[in-house]
Every structure is written in C-alpha cells, then in structure tokens.
Amino acid sequence: MAKRRPVGNLLALAVLSVVVDRPMHPYEMAAVLRERGKDQDMPIKWGSLYTVVRNLERHGLLAAAESGRQGRRPERTVYRLTDAGRAELEDWTRELVAVPERESPRFTAGLSVLGVLPPDEATALLRQRLGRLESQLAEERAVLARHAREVPRLFLIEAEYDLAVREAEATWLRGLLDELTTGSLPGLAQWRAWHATGEVPAEWTELVERGSERA
Known part of the structure; x- marks a missing residue:
C-alpha cells in the first residue's frame, strides 16, 4: 500500500526532482519541468505550483535559500532541497518503482x-x-x-x-x-x-x- 506523503500531489515529486540539481525559484522550476516534459509523465496542475512549493517548505522538504527583487518585479524566493526533502524524493521514487498499484484510466x-x-x-x-x-x-x-x-x-x-x-x-x-x-x-x-x-x-x-x- 502506498505511504501517506506529507505532500502527496505528484507535482511535489516533480518539484523535488528538479530542485535536487540546484536551488530554484518557482518560476524557474516550472520552466525546467516544462522543458523536460514532466507534464507528459504525470498529471500536473501548473496553477497549484506555488501552493505545492509552500507546502513542501512547511513540511521541511524545501527551505528558502535566498530572496531578492529585480526592478519592479515581485520578490522571488529561491528554494533549496533539504536533507529531509532528498530522503522523501528517494523514498517516494523507490515506492513508485517497486510497488504496483491499480490505476483507473x-x-x-x-x-x-x-x-x-x-x-x-x-x-x-x-x-x-x-x-x-x-x-x-x-x-x-x-x-x-x-x-x-x-x-x-x-x-x-x-x-x-x-x-x-x-x-x-x-x-x-x-x-x-x-x-x-x-x-x-x-x-x-x-x-x-x-x-x-x-x-x-x-x-x-x-x-x-x-x-x-x-x-
């Protein structure tokens, strides 16, 4: 049986998988995910990206690395993967690969x-x-x-x-x-x-x- 995840939305898995490379702000995360075609691999609702990122931070899976503002643009927070976030990413990946589940297309x-x-x-x-x-x-x-x-x-x-x-x-x-x-x-x-x-x-x-x- 699948584990109950702190943030169970598969978009959270996608976010963790890109931030493992380097710290990013949410806009950059979305750009990288689109470039890698992750929306073809899993159901992604782009409108919930910022909510998912905040929830990952709230559960200690992401942490704010820095915040900054350029000109009149809104302040952007760059997030890094925490040790707990890396552990969650690896454990979630193991489960998805090893545990078969009935899906309903x-x-x-x-x-x-x-x-x-x-x-x-x-x-x-x-x-x-x-x-x-x-x-x-x-x-x-x-x-x-x-x-x-x-x-x-x-x-x-x-x-x-x-x-x-x-x-x-x-x-x-x-x-x-x-x-x-x-x-x-x-x-x-x-x-x-x-x-x-x-x-x-x-x-x-x-x-x-x-x-x-x-x-």
Whole structure:
C-alpha cells in the first residue's frame, strides 16, 4: 500500500526532482519541468505550483535559500532541497518503482459501460480510437528514436514504458475489433438484441441477481 506523503500531489515529486540539481525559484522550476516534459509523465496542475512549493517548505522538504527583487518585479524566493526533502524524493521514487498499484484510466471507465452503446457504434468508435492511437504511436516512435541519438537512455525510459503500454493497447484493440467484426465476441448476439428490443437478456439479468446475492 502506498505511504501517506506529507505532500502527496505528484507535482511535489516533480518539484523535488528538479530542485535536487540546484536551488530554484518557482518560476524557474516550472520552466525546467516544462522543458523536460514532466507534464507528459504525470498529471500536473501548473496553477497549484506555488501552493505545492509552500507546502513542501512547511513540511521541511524545501527551505528558502535566498530572496531578492529585480526592478519592479515581485520578490522571488529561491528554494533549496533539504536533507529531509532528498530522503522523501528517494523514498517516494523507490515506492513508485517497486510497488504496483491499480490505476483507473478514462478508457477503462468507458469500456466498463460500453454496453450502453449499440455494437456497431461501439465498433466504429473503437476503430476510430485505434486509428488515432496508431498515428500517435508512429509520431512518438519517431520522436523517441530522434532523442535516443542525443540523450542517454536513462532519461528516456519513462517514454519507452509509455510507448510499450500504448502499443499493448493497440494490439488489444485490434483483437477486440476482430471479434466484433467477425461476430466471435461472446455475448454479441445478446448485446445486439438488447439494443434492438430494449429488453435486457435473461442471462444478463441472472448474472446481476447472482451478483446482488453475493454482495
């Protein structure tokens, strides 16, 4: 089970990972994170950056190194990583790498209620998704190959993983579309009948009732 973190927002992890290089003020942190594409690796709400930095300071994970003002610009505080912050960064990284957790992507949510759409529409939408996914994958492969000529692989492994997961999704989609197209998907006839008649198949009603009894 994941530990309860003093600042659990993944943006906090991203901030700690850039400040480990050198002290920075929040504006610079955001610039470096964007340059490194961290918003592609984890959900980042940029509007909460200053709140996250303040919370990290409040918990002793960051400390103000210096404050200064240039001309009429607002005062900027430069933050450094504390020993406790480094320990948190390392421990959090160990947990994320070693402990698998079930995640709930939006696609999983959509698949869980796919039956509310008629089979032909669901097939068309899945085929549309696959087409878009294949285009994205081709572009991402090209970008990764280009970066691999210039950047050590250590700094590209998260992109490799994301590509592998999305390629696995594309493979799975092709298999499901084949079952839908050939009519070999179990329950497809009942699915069609439900949308044609508006009546829930008796087999499905029995499944729901058995599930209710077990609950």
